[in-house]
Amino acid sequence: MSIENSLNEFVDQSASSIALPSFRFQTETRTVDRLxxxxxxxxxxVVLSIGDRDFLIEASKFRPSIRERLSSWISTPTDEGSVREINALALQILQKELPSAPLVTRVEEKLVSNRNPSARExxxxxxxxxxxxxxxxxxxxVLERFKEQGGKDTPTRGELIDLVMQFNREALPKISLAGSSICRVSIIQEGKGIRDVEIRYNQEGYLEIIDGPVSPLDISYRQTLTxxxxxxxxxxxxxxxxGAYYNNLGELLEFIGYFRQAREGHPGLTLQAAYASYHPNLEGIFDKYQSGTCILLATKFSQSLERQGIQVQCVARLTSNSWSKLPIPEVEESPKWSFFSEEIKGFEHTDVICCFTDENGDKGIFKFQCSFEKNNPKEIQKFLRGRIRSGPETFFLEEQIHGGEDYPNRLVDHGEIAKARLKGRFKAVMMKDKMIFGIDFLKGNIYINSSWAATMEGLPLRLGKVSIDFEDLANPDAIGTYQVDGVERELSHREALRIVLDKVRSHMIIPExxxxxxxxxxQNSAALFEEIFIQPLPMIKAHYDDLVVxxxxMxxxxxxxxxxxxxxxxxxxxDGRYCDIINLFSKPSSYQEIGAAILALQGQLVDL
Incomplete structure (x- = not known):
């Protein structure tokens, strides 16, 4: 397609594109300044006026003077090289060979470098x-054309991701529309049915898919990192x-502290109402405790980089650990807690991903695991160009990303996902080296692990363990009997807790x-099960003692x-019947069968 034909086809269209950071020139009447x-x-x-569109048409018709045209028959015009470069760039734009981000930069460069152009230029x-x-x-x-061509009304999640990525590659960014929603789209995802997502402009002026508090991983390389x-x-x-250590107790206590303070002015406030209005500051929690979870570390790291103008993403990763499985006691291999994983949009673990282009123009990806593991060889992974594959190709291969459908979620609303994680917080702990201080909601106690407790003197013990039951601590000033260094002592449960916290404070940060x-x-543990925790946690709690036995x-x-x-x-x-009971906890529709199944198995085990 020639430039002249393309101009006739497109110059009358209104512009609605957005830019990268603007550059300014003094207002003059010269043609180049108007361009x-x-x-x-x-x-x-900004929509171009009729005058702007007419000016583009007239300016595109500029011709060399008679002398310049005659001279061109004798020797190559001095502007020939420049004209060819401008023409080649325009063709790249028309044929969509040039992505949108470098397009803006290249056009800016041409306008800046041609401050005294010839008529042809x-x-x-x-x-x-x-x-x-x-x-x-x-x-x-674009979406309607896709639906018509494919003969379908609802794209899959992967298809929509691919459409948005292609659109962002070709269309100019629209920074002035940052945060603006342009439409809602129904998508279908295997195992999750049909749902609506929002298409809006991000802060750079590119489209993004907003799926509640998350968005698909954005694989783009618009930033250059030296x-x-x-x-x-x-x-x-x-x-x-x-220097940080694992701590998912702090997240829970920040919510409880929020509830306590809110209830001072509203005595009838429920946990559920407090939860609805709660929106945690994850960076603040990490700073307060100097420790945290993967999502806290990832948020602290990402927001620190964003303040420096470096773009990263906090990305979900499915994993297999005690938090992603059903907490059924005394089970060698507990089933995956799939419903909870859906509740937290796949954020069983949070990594930080940084996509960039290096100084040589090669694409690269950094992955930070946020694991709190010491000497983890994969804590920081750099996916850079190798002999066989590019950095992104190696990353996709390792992460098993084969297309848009495989793209994991990234955080948009960090606090909302962190809050959702509290719905499955059956245990909350602070762990440093071999020291564990925590809460077990299913057992109903606050504890220190026995191996660490054995190294310290002066701790209040019951049955040889540091364990304060919720039932006792709910009446903190009531007196109980504790063993302290082998001697029975009468202590209020508050005093026992204070002694424990003082011992922990010597190793970990304990806020006032x-x-x-x-x-x-x-005092609110029962309400947590009734109002906050999702099934089957309340069901496991109700049958906990029987499940242990x-x-x-077995x-x-x-x-x-x-x-x-x-x-x-x-x-x-x-064992088959026992496994059937375990599997019932994975099926919400079967919860009502659990009690009867447990009673039946107990009857069969009595005589063995």
């Missing part, structure tokens, strides 16, 4: 600016992560308000079967 002003309008999303610069109008697409129109910047990013991560927050946890009995029977004390067929029969 700069018009390009700024295109970048800033002016004409081609006008056509160059006009060519940018061809990259001002309408996403709703080698020194890459080193500084890694150094910052080490500064934040190396933790004592009152822990007491509030004990059955689980222990382990004994397994040993007996291996020793041939009982027939292996009998053990397998009972």
């Amino acid at each position: 700069v002003q018009i390009f700024q309008k295109i970048r800033d999303g 002016t004409a081609y610069l006008a056509r160059l600016v006009s060519s940018c109008l061809t990259r001002d697409s309408s996403f709703p129109e 080698a020194s910047q890459q080193e500084e990013i890694c150094a910052l991560y080490h500064t934040l992560a190396d 308000n933790m004592e009152e927050d822990l007491i509030a946890v004990a 059955i689980g222990q009995k 382990k004994t029977l397994k040993t007996m079967a291996e020793d041939k004390t009982i027939p292996i067929t009998r053990y397998k029969e009972l």
